[in-house]
Amino acid sequence: MSDLRGNLALSRGRAVTFFFDGEEIAAFEGETVATALWAQGMRTLRRSVARGAPRGIYCNMGICFDCLVRIDGRAVRACMTPVADGMVVESGR
Secondary structure, eight states, X not given: OOOTTOOOOOOOOOEEEEEEXXXXXXXETTOBHHHHHHHTTOOOOEEXXXXXXXXXXXXXXXXXXXXXXXXXXXXEEGGGOBXXXXXXXXXXX
């Protein structure tokens, strides 16, 4: 999948990778999980409990809980969680 970050002349952190539902994701230190997933074109981070409707990044500032994912068995907001090299992230199913 192509990267949607663009080729802007920005200073970025070190390149890292993490896994989202088993898929390897390229990221940069300093990015959040939500940012890295968005840059890879991933829009659905979980499904609603009631109807299975897709949920993703909504507020991107930690107010809502639409971007909940699981890291180390804990539910966290992807928009507030920085990436770490080798981390394993699961959709919030």
